Amino acid sequence: MATTIELGRLAFRDYVRPGDFVVWGQGCGEPLSLTEALMAQRRDIGRFSVFTGLSYSTTVEPQFGDVVDFYSYHGGASNQQLGDRLNIVPCHYSQLPTILREHCDVLLVQVSPPDAEGRYSLGVSQDYIIPLIDRARTVIAEANDQVPWVPSERTLGEADIDTIVTTSQPPLEMRSRQPDDIDRAIAANAAGLIDDGVTLQLGIGTLPAAILSALSGHRHLGIHTGSLFDPAVDLIEAGVVDNSRKGIDAGLTIAGMLLGTRKLFDFADRNRRIAMRSSLYTHDVEVLGRINKFTALNSAIEVDLTGQVNAEVADGRYIGAVGGAVDFLRGAHRSKGGLPIIALRSRAGGKSKIVATLSGPVSTSRADAGIIVTEYGIADLRGQPLRERIKRMIDIAHPADRDALDRHQASSRISTIS
Numbered sequence: 001m002a003t004t005i006e007l008g009r010l011a012f013r014d015y016v017r018p019g020d021f022v023v024w025g026q027g028c029g030e031p032l033s034l035t036e037a038l039m040a041q042r043r044d045i046g047r048f049s050v051f052t053g054l055s056y057s058t059t060v061e062p063q064f065g066d067v068v069d070f071y072s073y074h075g076g077a078s079n080q081q082l083g084d085r086l087n088i089v090p091c092h093y094s095q096l097p098t099i100l101r102e103h104c105d106v107l108l109v110q111v112s113p114p115d116a117e118g119r120y121s122l123g124v125s126q127d128y129i130i131p132l133i134d135r136a137r138t139v140i141a142e143a144n145d146q147v148p149w150v151p152s153e154r155t156l157g158e159a160d161i162d163t164i165v166t167t168s169q170p171p172l173e174m175r176s177r178q179p180d181d182i183d184r185a186i187a188a189n190a191a192g193l194i195d196d197g198v199t200l201q202l203g204i205g206t207l208p209a210a211i212l213s214a215l216s217g218h219r220h221l222g223i224h225t226g227s228l229f230d231p232a233v234d235l236i237e238a239g240v241v242d243n244s245r246k247g248i249d250a251g252l253t254i255a256g257m258l259l260g261t262r263k264l265f266d267f268a269d270r271n272r273r274i275a276m277r278s279s280l281y282t283h284d285v286e287v288l289g290r291i292n293k294f295t296a297l298n299s300a301i302e303v304d305l306t307g308q309v310n311a312e313v314a315d316g317r318y319i320g321a322v323g324g325a326v327d328f329l330r331g332a333h334r335s336k337g338g339l340p341i342i343a344l345r346s347r348a349g350g351k352s353k354i355v356a357t358l359s360g361p362v363s364t365s366r367a368d369a370g371i372i373v374t375e376y377g378i379a380d381l382r383g384q385p386l387r388e389r390i391k392r393m394i395d396i397a398h399p400a401d402r403d404a405l406d407r408h409q410a411s412s413r414i415s416t417i418s
Helices: 032-042 060-064 078-086 091-099 181-191 206-213 233-236 262-267 286-287 326-335 386-397 397-411
Strands: 021-024 048-051 069-070 086-088 108-111 138-144 163-167 201-202 254-255 275-278 294-299 303-304 341-345 371-374 377-380
Touching: 032 108, 032 138, 032 163, 060 069, 069 078, 078 086, 078 181, 091 181, 181 206, 181 341, 181 371, 181 377, 201 206, 201 326, 206 233, 206 294, 206 341, 233 262, 286 326, 294 326, 326 341, 377 386, 386 397
Parallel strands: 021 048, 021 108, 048 069, 069 086, 108 138, 138 163, 201 294, 254 275, 294 341, 341 371
Antiparallel strands: 371 377
C-alpha cells in the first residue's frame, strides 16, 4: 500500500541508492516537483544515473552532472544544454522499453488524482513508462490535480506505488513554432498525397503538425501515433478524424504521449475517444502493418540523394534522435495502401538539406526510405534504382542547389557505387 507524504518531507536518499538508474516521464509528463527535488538532493545520494527522455524542463542542467549521469534517446529541447554530459542511447523507439526494463531501479511518474475506483491515470506521458511499472524496485508518484485522467491500457492502484506526493501545478507545455509560408507549402504537398480514410502517425516538429492542420477538408481519418499534438483536437472535434476505417482500434485515437498545451490536456481528460498505449504497441511494426493505409509523417535534418536520412546531428551537435521514424516507416511500407513520408525544408540557414553526403549518421537507411517531400515537390523513392532516386531528389532540392548536386553526383559516381 502506498504511503502519502508531503513534498517537503520527501528524502530521496531513502529511495535512491548510489549507482541507481532513475527513469521519469518525459515531455509534458515530467513529474516536475519530484525531479526538481531529486536534483536539489542529489549530493545526499551519491553518484547515480537518470534517463530523461525528451525534456522541456530545467532539471537537466550541466551543473547537476557533478553527481548525476544523464541518459536519453533524444538530444533536442532542454537536453541540448547538457552537451557532452548527455549520454545518447541510439535505438529504435520500439526497443526503448526493453532497454529501460533492464536498468530501471526507481521510476518517477506524474499521475492524475484517482477516480472513483481508486485508479490513478498516468496522464500525458505513458509510452515507455507503462512497461516499467512492474519492473522498477521503487515507484514514486506525483499526484497532480491539474493532470488529466486519460484512458489507457494501464492504470495504477496504490499497490503499484510506493510513495505518493500530492501537488497542484500546471503540467509542462510544448508549443510548436508557428508554420511559415515554406512550412505551409510543404504541408500542402504532403496533404495532396493523403486520401480520405487513412490513419496518420505524427512525428515531433512543426512540419508534421502543419500537415495535420492542412487536412481539414479530409474525411474519416484515423490517428495512431507516438505523440499527439494540439492540431489533432480541431480535426477530432470537426469529425475529420473519426478512426472509422483503421481496421483495428475502431473509433479510437491511439497515442503514447500528449505533447501540447492545456487545450490538448483538457480535451483528453476522460475522453473515451482517446486511448493511451505503451510504445510496445504504438511502435510495433506488426501492429502498424495491420492498420489500413497507415501513413507515417516524419521530418529530418537532411536527406541524401539516395534517400538516406540524418535525423540526429546538425552542425556537429546531437539535437535529434533515431526515435520512432524507422518503426513507423517500416509499418507504412507493410500496411496495405500505406505511405512512408519524410517531410523537410529544402534549405535551412542558407544550406541545402538535400545533400550529396550526409553530415551526420544514417538514422534511416535508404532501404527504409519512401516518399520525400519539400516545398518544391515530391520524390517517391519506393522501388526506384539509385540513378532515378538521385534525379528525383535533385528535382525537389532548392533551385539554387540543383546544379551543384548534379555535378557532385556525376563526379563521384554516386549512382553506381553508393
